[in-house]
Amino acid sequence: MSESKTVEAILAEARGAVASSADATEVEALRIKYLGKKGEITAILKTMGSLAPEERKELGQVVNKAKSEVEALIEEKKTQIENASKNSRLAAERIDVTEPGIEIPAGTRHMITQTIDEIVSIFSDIGYSVTEGPEVETVFNNFDALNAAPNHPSRDMTDTFYITDDVLLRTQTSPVQVRTILTNQPPLKVISPGRCFRADTPDATHSPMFHQVEGLLVDEGVTMADLKGTLDLFAKRMFGEDVQTKFRPHFFPFTEPSAEMDMSCFKCGGAGCRVCKGSGWIEILGCGMVHPNVLSVGGIDTDKYTGFAFGMGVERIAMLKHGISDIRLFYENDIRFIEQFY
Amino acid sequence: MLVPISWLKEYVDLDGVDLEKFAEDMILSGSNIETVTTFGQELKKVVVGKLLDVVPHKDSDHLVICTVDVADLGSGEDGKGPIQIVTGADNVKPGQYVPVALHKSKIAGGVTIKRGTLRGEKSEGMLCSAQELGFDDKVVPQSCKDGIWILPDGLTVGEDIVSAIGLDETVIDFEITPNRPDCLSIIGMAREAAAVYGKKVKYPETLDADDANVDYHDGKIAANYIRVEIGKPELCNRYIARVAEDVKIEESPFWMQKRLMFSGMRPISNIVDITNYVMLETGHPIHAFDIRQVEGSVIRVDTAKEGDKFTTLDDTERTLFDDTLLINDDARGIAIAGVMGGQNSEIESDTTSILIEAASFNQDSIRRTSKKLGIRSEASARYEKGVPAELSSVASGRVCQLLRELDAANVIAGSADNYPVVSKPVSVEVRVSRVNSVLGTELTEGEMVDILNRLEMAVEKASEGVLIVKPGYFRLDIKEEIDVIEEVGRIFGYNNLKTSIHKDNIAASLSKSWRIRNLTRGILTGAGISEIQTYSFVSPEGVAKIGAGGCEEMTDFVKLINPLGEENSVMRTTLLPGILESLARNNSMSNENVSLFEIGNTFHSKGASELPREELVLALGAYGRDADFFRVKGILQRLFEGLGLAAGIDFVPESENPTFHPGRCAKVFIAGGDGEETTFLGVFGEIHPDVTESYDISERVVAASFIFDRLSELADLDRGFSELPKYPAVLRDISLVTPEEATVAEVSAVIRKAGGNILEEVSLFDVYRGEQVAESQKSLSFSLKFRDAEKTLVDEEVLGKMDKILAALGESFGAVQR
DSSP states (O other), rough: OOOHHHHHHHHHHHHHHHHEEEEEEEEEHHHHHHHHHOHHHHHHHHHHSSSSSHHHHHHHHHHHHHHHHHHHHHHHHHHHHHHHHHHHHHHTTTOTTOOOOOOOOOOOOHHHHHHHHHHHHHHHTTTTEEEOOSSSEEHHHTTTTGGTTOOOOSSSSSTBBSSSSSSEOOOSSSSHHHHHHHHSSEEEEEEEEEEEOOOOOOOOOSSSSSEEEEEEEETTOOOOHHHHHHHHHHHHHOTTTTEEEEEEEEEEEEEEEEEEEEETTTTTTTTTTTTTTSSSSEEEEEEEEEEEEHHHTTTOOOOEEEEEEEEEEHHHHHHHHOOOOOHHHHHHHHHHHHHHGO | OEEHHHTTTTOOOTTOOHHHHHHHHHTTEEEEEEEEEEEEOOOEEEEEEEEHHHHHOOOSOOOEEEEEOOOOOOOOTSSSSSSEEEOOOSSSOOOOOEEEEEEEEEEEEGEEEOOOTTEEEEEOEEOOOOOGGTOOGGOOOOGGTTTTOBBBBBTTTTBHHHHTTTTTOOEEEEOTTTTGGEEEGGHHHHHHHHHHHOOOOOOOOOOTTTTTBBGGGGBBBBBHHHHHEESSSSTTTEEEEEESOOOOOEEEEEEEHHHHHHHHHOOOHHHHHHHHHHHHHOOOOOEEGGGGGGGGEEEEEEOOOOEEEEEEETTTEEEEEETTTTESSSSEEEEEHHHHHHHOOOTTTOOOOEEEEEEEEOOOHHHHHHHHHHHHHHHHHHHHHHOOOHHHHHHHHHHHHHHHTTTTTTBSSOOOEEEESSSOOEEEEEEEHHHHHTTTOOOOOOHHHHHHHHTTTTTEEEEEEEEEEEEEOOOTTSSSSHHHHHHHHHHHHGSSOOHHHHHHOOOOOOOOHHHHHHHHHHHHHTTTTOOOOOSSSOOTTTHHTTOOTHHHHHHHHOOOSOOGGGGGGOOOOSSSHHHHHHHHHHHHHHHHHHEEEEEEEEOOOOOSSHHHHHEEEEEEEEESSTTOOHHHHHHHHHHHHTTTGGGGGEEOOOOOTTTTEEEEEEEEHHHHHHOOOOEEEEEEEEEOOHHHHHHHHHHEEEEEEEEHHHHHHHOOOOOOOOOOOOSSSSSEEEEEEEESSOOOHHEEEEEEHHOOTTEEEEEEEEESSSSTSTTTEEEEEEEEEEOSSSSOOOOOHOOOOHHHHHHHHHHHHHOOEE
């Protein structure tokens, strides 16, 4: 029975040793000390061959139980130590989440591009195709074909940039209408964004270069009611479903009847504010039924077909929508301005 | 067009119409409004005063001390009674009525007036000029332009100035579109108001040439005084001269002065004021000559001789052109027709007989003359938009009526009326159905007729559904059916039209160029580059500034005839100067790490007879953190991948481009299809230090310029699918020592060739120069990926290839494995 006492003693010692071990190396040393090939518990098992079967059985149970316990203790201790070391590693790895993120360089589309894209997508959704034309145009396409009187003041050198007597920098995107009418037969349904030029000295509200979006629909049975409906839809998509529109008679040589569309102020809802200069309304675009003389330029049968056209200033719309105070900011290209519209 | 409401109401009954509603109704019928101004609103405690005494100030040679009766309203320290006011104005005399701003009063501009002391003399307030009551400098009567506004006699002393002289006038500034010259008049606006409200215009009285009430002064008729000859009927199709004698030049009555002032004109004297008044009222410019100065009793309307000198009544000598229409007498020019009178025949204080001119001049001729001579007058502004000949007799009759009413002169009977080309009344055929099909309305014929009648258009029925519309002579803009349709529409009200969307089956399309531009913007902004927009017109210096002054392709400028300045005088041939200027501006603002791109047109002249070639270009540039050659190259490679162009792209070293660093620049080409040549796409690299210096940029700049039209034309957005490989790849790294001259492209090409079919990928992962490697040598490390599509590779195959690759590298470059 002396051996079983020894087992007890080993077990007690092992319990204490495992409990007080501090790291993985110590635990491994204890495993080897008790359970290794030459370990103390293993050694007792090895001696059992010389015992009587009765004794062997009894002692075997005691030793195996002790072995299992020590194994379990060591396993438990190992896990404990691993967890502790993992936890301390995680604790050491703690970061200050309030430090700034790594800057991922991001570019911004120019405000003008963004505004044109927004306008184009609204019209493209309802079937208008993008058509573009040259920035340097003929006097014919820019004025004559658009029914502008030969003495119309906008033709003056004080208003229009000329390259030759017959060639100019287009003052509007309307010549794309003419190109469309000259080369296609109805139905025509196009939208034409682009650069335009007028001989204005730059100031907060004038720029010698600016952008317009022009639209044209020519088909059978197009009425002024359709013009109103289309542009009202545009205003609501662009500025919000709540905006109201109204149409004021106006004059453009290439449309008749002509109108300007005002929109209830999207900022104050019509009560009057800085954006609408207190009136509750904002002038947003010019439009009208295409003048028969213009359709005739392309040989379109004006008894069969009618159409409407409209044009809007991109800078103006961008300035209104984003509260931009000075048109020159668009062309100064200060990154601090551009990046505001990311 | 400034319209004082009280004047307008004289011709159209607007009783019961609220001003705000009136403004809205006018706007919605086509008379847009710029501003609505009500005078007198700011004024507080400004009253009528009468000057009792005016004495010089002892201690000042420009101040005077006035004793002013303000009907005991003063709160002077001496109690009630007349108050003392010191003024610097020199047009005050005892007995005059003047506006007085009392202690603690408010004048125009919100200025508060308080009592004070001037050089030892107390002043209980201020005598006011017209400017101080809210009038613009340019409308203040000649007589009191630089002093106190002297009011008419007989006012009630102490009465509030606003009610006393009727300052509480509302003036609406209407925006008149160029097609409506008839609206440049009070009567024209009255017609518009009458049409809106269904009223009749009350036309003012005229004294016609054949009116029995006109004087036969000593049996004389106008024809005895004057004869009118028109040398150029195409430039003047009517000239009426009326004559008045016994002229008394004096100030016009206060009511007329006020109307002129509210309408933006300066009162001068009765005769001039009447002509201006009639111009504002009828829209027809009138000129009055001193008949003493009209030599030979003849008016000849003809063009001037090129280079003739003529002094206009603003004391300026003008040099005339051979197309300047001139009013001449027997000996000389006396007025530039429709633009400005001559100094030699203007009305003077001793004028006794006058000739009143009401003429219809060719609008283009007046416009040309006004432009060439640089004179823009109220008269020319109206003539260049068109003044109907029928109006000449009305307007001249109105002048005569006022001369008589104001007792300014005796009007002589008859007129010299030369009307060589009588205007034909217009009549327009209008289809009722067409009106409805354009407007989208269901108006009846009767409703249309009613609207047209309200606009003073006579309507007859031609046949079923067809109307003959005859506009009044004053409506020069109504010529065809569509003009009438617009009239019906605007009076019916655009906001009363239905709202609908045209039904069609048209599908939208976006051009390839448009889509590729959008894609490119997405890729570049995603890589941290922001988009800019720069002017299409630039300075020709820009090309020289980037060192490309000798480059023919960049100097085939499209030039503007009339640029704003040299810096905007040619259309750009390259976008790089714009990029560099924008970088420079940002650099000067101390903005760090800036990367910019622009997609825009360049312009290349094809001679005067053809429109220029417009080519879309993509340019980009960066300084700061991201201005690294290989970083930008990486972005470009990503762009080419995005456009489906990566496979054929070739970067070729370029050392000749003057804009770029000779050792850090590449031309970019794309391989053509079968048997086709490679296509040049663009150039990129580090900007030459001379160029960055010329833009004053303190940092290195990496930039690129690509012909965007080519990129978008070649772009291939179709993505085919490749089966994923079934067999594993074998990776091998290889480090080589090669001479400096061997480029990575060349070395890679040799590796690829020697590696054959099973070499799937060659990628450079390190370049080393330094101690471990001899001078003028470098070490390149590549990662090679081998794979056989049909089977798993065995080591021997890969080893064999590696040996072959090393042998080939040794042979080509003397490269050895490190």
